[in-house]
Amino acid sequence: MDLGEIDDGEHGRTLPRMYTPPLRELTPETSNGFSVIAFAERFLGVRFYPWQKWLLIHALELNPDGSYRFRQVITLVARQNGKTTIMGVLCAWWLFVDSIRHPDRVPPYKFLVVGAAQTLDNARAPYQAVLNWCNPSPSTAEEAALAVPALQSRVQRVNNSHGEEAIVCRSKAQYIVRADKSIRSKSAARVVFDELREQYNEDGWNAVSQTTKAIWSSQLWGISNAGDYRSVKLRQLVDSGRRLVASWAEDVEAGDVPADTWAAEHDASFGYFEWSAPDGCAIDDRDAVRQANPSMGYGAMTYRSIVADLEKGMTEAAFRTEVLCQWVTADIIPYIDPKQWKRGIDDTSSIPDDGRVVLSVDTSADRETTYIAAAGYRADGLPHVELIVRRDGMLWVPKYLRLLKERWPSIHEVAIQSKGCPAVDFCDPLTEEGWTVHMIEGFRVGAAAGRFRDRIRDGKLRHLPQPAIEQQAAVAITRRLGEVEVWDRQKSVMQISGLIAESQALYALETMSGEPEKPKYRPSTGIRIHC
Missing domain, CATH: 3.40.50.300 (P-loop containing nucleotide triphosphate hydrolases)
Structure with missing residues (x-):
């Protein structure tokens, strides 16, 4: 099919910079894209630009049985x-x-x-x-x-x-x-x-x-x-x-x-x-603009109208994202380096059956989702962390942990941030049920985040490939509290409570014994004594 492409430097490029190639020649018998184009012209009066035709023909490729590839x-x-x-x-x-x-x-x-x-x-x-x-x-x-x-x-x-x-x-x-x-x-x-x-x-x-x-x-x-x-x-x-x-x-x-x-x-x-x-191109490079804007020159959009946004004060980051279709990720610097995090992935990583296991519970700032993570030492001595469950709300946690403890009586430790977050609600109930509750408070809040990053940076932490946690690690940020950095649940762009739970479980595993601690948090009784 003649796509009507014009390659003169004034028009956008029809061929995408990256694409999945077809498995066979694309014809009206092997792609429904031709039918869509004909339908648009005959019934709707819509005439596609060359790149739109190209996309429809390639994306609607058919298998031999008539199904979509x-x-x-x-x-x-x-x-x-x-x-x-x-x-x-x-x-x-x-x-x-x-x-x-x-x-x-x-x-x-x-x-x-x-x-x-x-x-x-x-x-x-x-x-x-x-x-x-x-x-x-x-x-x-x-x-x-x-x-x-x-x-x-x-x-x-x-x-x-x-x-x-x-x-x-x-x-x-x-x-x-x-x-x-x-x-x-x-x-x-x-x-x-x-x-x-x-x-x-x-x-x-x-x-x-x-x-x-x-x-x-x-x-x-x-x-x-x-x-x-x-x-x-x-x-x-x-x-x-x-x-x-x-x-x-x-x-x-x-x-x-x-x-x-x-x-x-x-x-x-x-x-x-x-x-x-392409990455690294000059912001006003004509060929780069053509590659990201395939409609350029076929309608009202021209090279001059596109780059005019720069003259009107559009920032380079916004121009690269909106106009050059490039990823700009410098808006934040995540606390955990995603590349260092990926180096710790081990598909076979696990904690021995007779090994010590410390759990941790953390709830998102909006109280919508609660995560439970585990930490323990592998057979080679390296610490292992893992997200074991994520569910909506909070009320399910005590029952879930009760059932878990019945199945594995050797598991009895759970780390919880005991001030300033929704998970504080679990401290007393879990203590009353016989759990050894490790209070993550004061200097420990910053130490848990810092130790977690140190282990990742030094290659001394292993974990399974869990996409939910990988995403949290890529966007999790911290805030300054005194002289230390602590996790910021509210300003991180997505829930990071799974990552926080892993860091708390690791901290308790490495620095706190299995002996119970007396909870310092007490819910208000509603009674006030007036002096």
């Missing part, structure tokens, strides 16, 4: 390049065309398209475009002018109630929009997850990504600009995509491994497409 598609491109247009057209095509292509595999009444994002407002933009095209009852002349009769006739009803938005076809295929955590119980055939950069923990992605697992040939699209130090989930997905791209280049392009062999040994169902400027 990619179960997940992650796309990075700078702002204002037409992401919403692609998503709107694709969702309309899914709803009105794709939903009836394989009724034997996924009947239309089970075909659910979901638009998701961190907030409902972000999820609405593609949905609104689809609604404009298919609204059976437009209320204004402007809405009527946007409507496409061929699509209107296929809609049974529309629900515009806040939080319940839905377009329901006569075939019973549906398109709904929801905030990410509100779709856990859904089973979706197609999902669009917008603004992934705003996912500051794994919860939203975990909720959304599970919805497509039980559907044949399902697809989940995540499309976003580059993130920053807070965008922990997007960073993880980007790293995975870049590793796959690098692996293909090293193995297949080098001629060492056949493409089908590579696909059998790697996750060939993960599609990654990134339009971004």
Whole structure:
């Protein structure tokens, strides 16, 4: 297909800087992208830019059985390049065309398209475009002018109630929009997850990504600009995509491994497409701007209009993130060096059955989530830390620890910060149940954080590969308290209580005996003595 690309220095680059190569030649028989492009032009009057056509053709590659090769598609491109247009057209095509292509595999009444994002407002933009095209009852002349009769006739009803938005076809295929955590119980055939950069923990992605697992040939699209130090989930997905791209280049392009062999040994169902400027480029480098802004020159966006933001006072960090689609992570310096943390990962690390084990409990500042971690010495003498459980709320902790103690009577120590945090509520109840409660207070609060970092820096700590903790280690910051640094639960950009629990368990293991300590915290009785 002629994409209409113009390569004259004034137009953006159609080919992404990094992408997952196809496993076979892409034709109308091997990619549904051609069908989407034709649908957009014929029914919607939308003519895509070259890069948008390229993305649709590559991302909608088909397997020989007609299913989508990619179960997940992650796309990075700078702002204002037409992401919403692609998503709107694709969702309309899914709803009105794709939903009836394989009724034997996924009947239309089970075909659910979901638009998701961190907030409902972000999820609405593609949905609104689809609604404009298919609204059976437009209320204004402007809405009527946007409507496409061929699509209107296929809609049974529309629900515009806040939080319940839905377009329901006569075939019973549906398109709904929801905030990410509100779709856990859904089973979706197609999902669009917008603004992934705003996912500051794994919860939203975990909720959304599970919805497509039980559907044949399902697809989940995540499309976003580059993130920053807070965008922990997007960073993880980007790293995975870049590793796959690098692996293909090293193995297949080098001629060492056949493409089908590579696909059998790697996750060939993960599609990654990134339009971004190369690291280290000059901020106003024309070729770098072209690489991150593939729509440049095809519409109102020009090189001069793009770099004009710099003249208007846009900071370099913001320009690199928003315009060059580059990751800028210098906003914070995490207390734990992520590279040093990764050096301590050991898939086989464990504590011997007869070894001493110290637990620690910590709760997030908002009291929403509680973590329990363990520390002990390995057979080689190195300390091992591990997150053993994370659950919502706090009330479950005493019962969980009671059951744990019944199963392993040798475990009887638990470390808790005993002042100034939600976990203080556990001190007395656990002491009364016979636990040896190690109070982490005073100088010990800073010493626990400092000792933890020292062990990591010196390579004298081992832990399992646990993504939740790795993410916390990458963003955890501290605050100054007197002459020491202490963990900052509130200003760290995500919950770090799992990491805090590990540090407290390690501190108690190395510096505190197994003998009980008398709790210094006492809850108020509500009685006051007036003098």
